[in-house]
Amino acid sequence: MKRILPPLIPMLLAIAISEIAVRQAWIASYLVPTPSAVLMAMIDSRVELWQAFLKTSSGALLGFALSTTLGVAIAVLLSSSRRIQRAFYPYAVFFQTVPIIAIAPLLVIWFGYGMKTVIASAFVVSIFPVIANTLTGILSTDPALRDMFRLYGASKRTTLFKLSLPAALPQILTGLRVASGLAVIGAIVGEFIGGEGLGSVVDVARTQQRVDKVFAAVLLASILGLALFGLINLISNHTLRRWHASEQA
Amino acid sequence: MRPNKRSLGYHQGNMQRRAFLATLPAISFLTSCSSTSKLRLALNWKPDPQFGGFYGAPYKEHKLDVEILPGGAGTPTVQMIGAGSAEFGIVSADELVVARSRGNDVVALFAVFQDTPQGIMVHEERGLMAIEEVFEEGTVALQKGLPYARLLEKQFKFDQVKIVPSPGGDITAFLNDPLFAQQCFVMSEPLQARHKGAKVTVFPVADTGYNPYTTVLATSGTFLKNNAGVVEQMVAAVREGWRAYLDNPKPTNDKMQALNPSMDAATFAEVAEAQKPFIENEDTQGMGLGSMTRERWQKLIDQLHGLGDIPEAIPPDDCFRKI
Known part of the structure; x- marks a missing residue:
C-alpha cells in the first residue's frame, strides 16, 4: 500500500478535477474529454481497441527486441577497439537524432505498409539508448578485475560473457528502460504512416473529432509503455538484487 | 477579443480592485469592438492557391489587421x-x-470551393471507367476518418483492396506502384504526378453524391455575436480577395510562393487556373462568391446523420451565416 498510494493520489485527483472541470463546462468537452467519456469510449470500442493494442504491442515488442539484440551486439563490437569506436559511434549517435516523424514516410517506401514499417520505426528510435548505455557499462568495467582475467589467461569471449557484460548489466538495463518507452512511441508513429494499431485509431478518431477515443487509445499506448517498463524493472530486480546497490535499497 | 495584461495595467494603479473588476466587461467589450485588434486566420495547410483569396484580400481597406x-x-x-x-x-x-x-459552436461564413475538390486518382493504364472499379484491386490510400471514406466503404465495400493511410501530398508510393490509388485534391496531386511523367485518371468524390463545401471560412458563434461588424468586414475583404485572385492570381501567387518555396511558380499558376471551376459556378454568379445554401447544408447533415457521424440531425440554419 505504501508503494501504491503515493502515485494513486495524484492520479485520482487529476481524474476528479478534469471530470468536474469538463462537466461544469470550464473546459469544452470537444477539447478535453471527461475521464468517464474516455472510459465509455474504451468500453464501446473495446474490440477495435483491443485488436489495435495487440498490433501495437507486437510492433513495439519486436522493434524493442531488435534494438536490444542489435544494440548490445553493436556496443560489444564498438567496445572491442578504440578505432572501431571512433569510426562508427557517430553513426550510432545519428540514430538518436533522426526525426522519426520526418523519415516515417520513407520507411513506408522502403518496407511497405503494415507491420514491417512499424517495427522499423520502433527500432530506429529505440536502439541508441541501448548502444550508448551498454557501451558505457562495458567500458566502465573495473580495470583490476580485467587485469585479473588477463592474469588467469581468460579468453576474450570468457572475459566478455563472464565479466564485461555482467558488469555492464545495470547500465544495459537503464538503456532498456529508456528504449522501452521510445519503442512504443516509435511504433505509434510508424502506425500513423503505415496503418493499423493504436496509431491508426488515434489518426481516425482525431479526424472524426472524437477526443474521447483519442484519449482512450493514448491511454492504452501509455499502459503498453508502462508494462514494458515494469517488465524491465522485474528483470532488473531479479538479476541485480544480489549484488548491485540500485536494487538492494 | 480579450484584453491583454498590458492594456489592463494602466487602470490598476488608480482604482480599487472591486471597481476595476466591475469595469472588466466594458473594457472587454470595447477591445472586442476595436477594428484594429489583430485577428488570426488559421489555415489547415501551407500557403498555396486554395488560399489565394485569403492572401490577396484587402484587409487594411476594411480596417482589419x-x-x-x-x-x-x-x-x-x-x-x-x-x-x-x-x-x-x-x-x-x-x-x-x-x-x-x-457542442463546438462554429459558424461558416464563406465557402471557397462550391464543389469538393477531393478525388481518387489512379494510373490511367488500368483503364478504369468508374470509381467503383478502384475498389476491385490493389491498394487505396485514404484517410479513414473522413466521412466520404466511410461513404465509399458503404457503397463499394473495401474487401478486395488494401486500405492504407493517406500519405498527404506525397505521391512517391503512387508513382512506384501501378495498382496504387490515392485520395487527392483534383487540382493538386494529379498535376504533380503528371509532372513526374505518370498518366493519371481522377474520379471526383462529388460524383458519388457527397459534395460538402470545402475551404470554408468559419468563426465561432460567440465571436460572431460580439463582433458582427468585424465579421462582416472580414467576409467582404475575403470576397474581394477571391475576386481579385480569380481575375489575376499572379501578384498573390508571388507573395505565397515566397512563403512556400517548395511549390514552383508554374505550379502555382497551373493550380490557380485548374481550381477556378470549383470556386465560381452558376450558383456564385447569381449569389456571389463564397455563398452557401440551406439545401446543401441540409443534404450534408442528412448524409452525416445516415453515416452515424452525428448522433442527431442539427438545424442547417445554425451552420452558416449569409453575409
Missing part, C-alpha cells in the same frame, strides 16, 4: 476556432457539422 497562420496535416482549425486560439479558420463543411454536433 489579419494575421494568417499557415497549418499542416491535421491542424485542428475547427477546435482552434472553438477554443478561441484563432478568431477565424479554414474548415470543411462536414468537419463543421460534426463539430457543431459535439
Whole structure:
C-alpha cells in the first residue's frame, strides 16, 4: 500500500478535477474529454481497441527486441577497439537524432505498409539508448578485475560473457528502460504512416473529432509503455538484487 | 477579443480592485469592438492557391489587421476556432457539422470551393471507367476518418483492396506502384504526378453524391455575436480577395510562393487556373462568391446523420451565416 498510494493520489485527483472541470463546462468537452467519456469510449470500442493494442504491442515488442539484440551486439563490437569506436559511434549517435516523424514516410517506401514499417520505426528510435548505455557499462568495467582475467589467461569471449557484460548489466538495463518507452512511441508513429494499431485509431478518431477515443487509445499506448517498463524493472530486480546497490535499497 | 495584461495595467494603479473588476466587461467589450485588434486566420495547410483569396484580400481597406497562420496535416482549425486560439479558420463543411454536433459552436461564413475538390486518382493504364472499379484491386490510400471514406466503404465495400493511410501530398508510393490509388485534391496531386511523367485518371468524390463545401471560412458563434461588424468586414475583404485572385492570381501567387518555396511558380499558376471551376459556378454568379445554401447544408447533415457521424440531425440554419 505504501508503494501504491503515493502515485494513486495524484492520479485520482487529476481524474476528479478534469471530470468536474469538463462537466461544469470550464473546459469544452470537444477539447478535453471527461475521464468517464474516455472510459465509455474504451468500453464501446473495446474490440477495435483491443485488436489495435495487440498490433501495437507486437510492433513495439519486436522493434524493442531488435534494438536490444542489435544494440548490445553493436556496443560489444564498438567496445572491442578504440578505432572501431571512433569510426562508427557517430553513426550510432545519428540514430538518436533522426526525426522519426520526418523519415516515417520513407520507411513506408522502403518496407511497405503494415507491420514491417512499424517495427522499423520502433527500432530506429529505440536502439541508441541501448548502444550508448551498454557501451558505457562495458567500458566502465573495473580495470583490476580485467587485469585479473588477463592474469588467469581468460579468453576474450570468457572475459566478455563472464565479466564485461555482467558488469555492464545495470547500465544495459537503464538503456532498456529508456528504449522501452521510445519503442512504443516509435511504433505509434510508424502506425500513423503505415496503418493499423493504436496509431491508426488515434489518426481516425482525431479526424472524426472524437477526443474521447483519442484519449482512450493514448491511454492504452501509455499502459503498453508502462508494462514494458515494469517488465524491465522485474528483470532488473531479479538479476541485480544480489549484488548491485540500485536494487538492494 | 480579450484584453491583454498590458492594456489592463494602466487602470490598476488608480482604482480599487472591486471597481476595476466591475469595469472588466466594458473594457472587454470595447477591445472586442476595436477594428484594429489583430485577428488570426488559421489555415489547415501551407500557403498555396486554395488560399489565394485569403492572401490577396484587402484587409487594411476594411480596417482589419489579419494575421494568417499557415497549418499542416491535421491542424485542428475547427477546435482552434472553438477554443478561441484563432478568431477565424479554414474548415470543411462536414468537419463543421460534426463539430457543431459535439457542442463546438462554429459558424461558416464563406465557402471557397462550391464543389469538393477531393478525388481518387489512379494510373490511367488500368483503364478504369468508374470509381467503383478502384475498389476491385490493389491498394487505396485514404484517410479513414473522413466521412466520404466511410461513404465509399458503404457503397463499394473495401474487401478486395488494401486500405492504407493517406500519405498527404506525397505521391512517391503512387508513382512506384501501378495498382496504387490515392485520395487527392483534383487540382493538386494529379498535376504533380503528371509532372513526374505518370498518366493519371481522377474520379471526383462529388460524383458519388457527397459534395460538402470545402475551404470554408468559419468563426465561432460567440465571436460572431460580439463582433458582427468585424465579421462582416472580414467576409467582404475575403470576397474581394477571391475576386481579385480569380481575375489575376499572379501578384498573390508571388507573395505565397515566397512563403512556400517548395511549390514552383508554374505550379502555382497551373493550380490557380485548374481550381477556378470549383470556386465560381452558376450558383456564385447569381449569389456571389463564397455563398452557401440551406439545401446543401441540409443534404450534408442528412448524409452525416445516415453515416452515424452525428448522433442527431442539427438545424442547417445554425451552420452558416449569409453575409
